[in-house]
Amino acid sequence: MLELQGIAVSSGIAIAKAYCLVEPELPVEKMEIENIDAEIARLNETIIKTKSVLETIRNGMTDTVGEEQAAIISAHLLILEDPEMIASMKDKIKQHANAEYALKEVTDTFVQLFESMDNAYMQERAADIKDVAKRLLAGLMNVELPDVSLISSEVIIVAEDLTPSMTAQLDTRFVKGFVTDIGGKTSHTAILARAMGIPAIVGTKTASKSIPHCSMLIMDGDSGIVLEGATEEQQQHYRALQREFKLQNESLQKFSSLPSRSADGHSVEIVGNISKIEDIDSILTNGGDGIGLFRTEFLYMDRDELPTEDEQYDVYKSVLTKLEGKPAVVRTLDIGGDKEVPYLSLPHESNPFLGYRAIRICLNQQAIFRTQLRALLRASNYGDLRIMFPMIATLEEFREAKEILLDVKQQLETEGIPVSEKLQIGMMIEIPSAAIIADLFAQEADFLSIGTNDLIQYTLAADRMNESVSYLYQPYHPAVLRLIKTVIDGAHLHGKWVGMCGEMAGDTTAIPILLGLGLDEFSMSSSSILSARRQIAQLSKEKLATHIEHIFTLRTSSEVEQYVKTMLMEM
Numbered sequence: 095m096l097e098l099q100g101i102a103v104s105s106g107i108a109i110a111k112a113y114c115l116v117e118p119e120l121p122v123e124k125m126e127i128e129n130i131d132a133e134i135a136r137l138n139e140t141i142i143k144t145k146s147v148l149e150t151i152r153n154g155m156t157d158t159v160g161e162e163q164a165a166i167i168s169a170h171l172l173i174l175e176d177p178e179m180i181a182s183m184k185d186k187i188k189q190h191a192n193a194e195y196a197l198k199e200v201t202d203t204f205v206q207l208f209e210s211m212d213n214a215y216m217q218e219r220a221a222d223i224k225d226v227a228k229r230l231l232a233g234l235m236n237v238e239l240p241d242v243s244l245i246s247s248e249v250i251i252v253a254e255d256l257t258p259s260m261t262a263q264l265d266t267r268f269v270k271g272f273v274t275d276i277g278g279k280t281s282h283t284a285i286l287a288r289a290m291g292i293p294a295i296v297g298t299k300t301a302s303k304s305i306p307h308c309s310m311l312i313m314d315g316d317s318g319i320v321l322e323g324a325t326e327e328q329q330q331h332y333r334a335l336q337r338e339f340k341l342q343n344e345s346l347q348k349f350s351s352l353p354s355r356s357a358d359g360h361s362v363e364i365v366g367n368i369s370k371i372e373d374i375d376s377i378l379t380n381g382g383d384g385i386g387l388f389r390t391e392f393l394y395m396d397r398d399e400l401p402t403e404d405e406q407y408d409v410y411k412s413v414l415t416k417l418e419g420k421p422a423v424v425r426t427l428d429i430g431g432d433k434e435v436p437y438l439s440l441p442h443e444s445n446p447f448l449g450y451r452a453i454r455i456c457l458n459q460q461a462i463f464r465t466q467l468r469a470l471l472r473a474s475n476y477g478d479l480r481i482m483f484p485m486i487a488t489l490e491e492f493r494e495a496k497e498i499l500l501d502v503k504q505q506l507e508t509e510g511i512p513v514s515e516k517l518q519i520g521m522m523i524e525i526p527s528a529a530i531i532a533d534l535f536a537q538e539a540d541f542l543s544i545g546t547n548d549l550i551q552y553t554l555a556a557d558r559m560n561e562s563v564s565y566l567y568q569p570y571h572p573a574v575l576r577l578i579k580t581v582i583d584g585a586h587l588h589g590k591w592v593g594m595c596g597e598m599a600g601d602t603t604a605i606p607i608l609l610g611l612g613l614d615e616f617s618m619s620s621s622s623i624l625s626a627r628r629q630i631a632q633l634s635k636e637k638l639a640t641h642i643e644h645i646f647t648l649r650t651s652s653e654v655e656q657y658v659k660t661m662l663m664e665m
């Protein structure tokens with residue numbers, strides 16, 4: 095039996111076969127072949143088989159994730175039909191090269207050519223050719239490639255890492271959870287797992303190397319334990335826990351229609367974080383009071399070009415319409431860090447979380463920003479829209495972003511397109527410099543939303559994605575708590591509301607502290623909304639005040655954690 099301990103990032107228990115997502119090695123050797131016709135036939139046959147696999151994937155994706163994502167596979171199919179590329183491969187075979195070598199030579203040449211072009215679209219094509227070449231090569235070598243979109247039975251995915259875009263494509267009818275070697279609690283892959291409601295464990299360091307494909311796995315998304323080859327007794331124990339988890343979830347249902355209010359009558363908003371329009375459904379079924387963070391960058395990912403103004407307008411309008419008057423905080427493009435948009439051809443950086451990202455890109459590449467703002471402002475008439483800017487570090491940045499927004503608004507109005515009078519303009523507080531001067535921002539913004547995922551990593555200088563420094567990623571560190579208090583007090587001093595859309599807002603140990611400090615809005619994954627509402631209903635804000643005073647005398651994260659946990663047990 096094998097037992098691994100990782101970082102538990104999404105609750106729940108899964109028991110299923112391991113699906114190991116290991117990229118096989120495909121070494122190509124040059125060989126002299128005799129039978130040219132047979133080699134060409136072998137290539138033709140592989141192309142036909144690969145096409146059929148891709149068509150199956152495309153059709154499956156159309157049903158599960160929609161036409162737009164499936165278009166990526168259509169592009170791959172077009173490459174397989176490219177007459178110039180296929181003819182070049184056959185020419186090489188006619189010179190007695192083996193099919194694998196011919197394929198590699200030709201596709202490498204095309205890849206190099208496209209990669210060297212100063213054109214984002216062509217560079218993206220190079221990535222597509224690489225992908226198709228890998229499939230063909232695996233076909234020629236009779237090596238099976240793992241493919242998440244082909245999974246059609248219940249599995250737990252085991253991988254070194256999963257990119258956010260790969261995670262977004264998982265079909266939760268079959269994928270019951272995932273375990274990875276690397277990653278941290280607030281990586282976007284982890285956030286997506288919580289939104290999809292599947293258990294996830296990251297940072298096991300060795301899972302992909304030590305768990306055999308198809309072996310029976312148990313994973314506990316609350317303790318971070320992964321068991322391979324568990325005994326009958328252990329299996330029974332975890333099946334019982336699984337049933338208990340289900341019952342607990344069912345008993346929470348009654349909170350979906352109750353107001354978000356503390357035991358002593360203090361009202362707050364409990365809202366949801368979304369990355370795509372489909373996520374709204376689970377926020378609404380869980381009784382979310384609205385959307386506290388729409389990560390719009392996901393509209394820009396997994397495609398070949400920027401979304402147009404109209405495409406974006408349709409999405410924002412649908413979000414507001416679905417919410418039927420409940421508020422939606424939509425964050426402008428926050429690309430960078432672990433969220434990549436290859437077609438933007440952003441320079442490679444050795445320190446991307448501290449680099450050219452989010453509002454920094456938008457202020458520099460204003461055409462992209464203005465298109466998004468036009469779409470948002472046009473949609474504003476359909477509901478209670480609140481726009482917020484990410485990664486603001488200085489007042490100048492906020493002012494410039496706001497000025498651009500007001501300029502776009504004025505342009506729309508001169509075109510006769512109205513913009514909602516109710517529109518609010520706010521910003522994320524996720525950089526310590528902004529937290530410290532939150533009172534100054536509050537004089538110019540309608541609201542502030544604390545992004546603790548980044549705020550914690552920047553305060554403790556501990557990469558949120560890196561499991562080796564995850565012990566330093568401390569939400570209850572006194573420095574983080576002081577920053578949060580500074581932001582809440584700074585906003586309230588100027589009569590502005592303040593929310594939190596980092597993962598900490600749904601954390602049961604953090605919630606009493608945040609409620610006691612007076613946070614107005616808690617934004618979280620849909621899976622946390624009901625338990626947060628129940629917890630807040632059991633807490634009295636007034637009674638928390640003395641505890642808060644004590645918490646602010648504590649000196650370490652573990653002292654705070656211990657104190658709050660004991661306090662909660664004694665309540």
Ligand SMILES: C=C(OP(=O)(O)O)C(=O)O
Nearest residue numbers: 524545546547548595596
């Ligand atoms: C909500 C946040 O933004 P993201 O997780 O998308 O970086 C945050 O940093 O807390």
Ligand SMILES: [Mg+2]
Nearest residue numbers: 524545547548
């Ligand atoms: Mg952030």
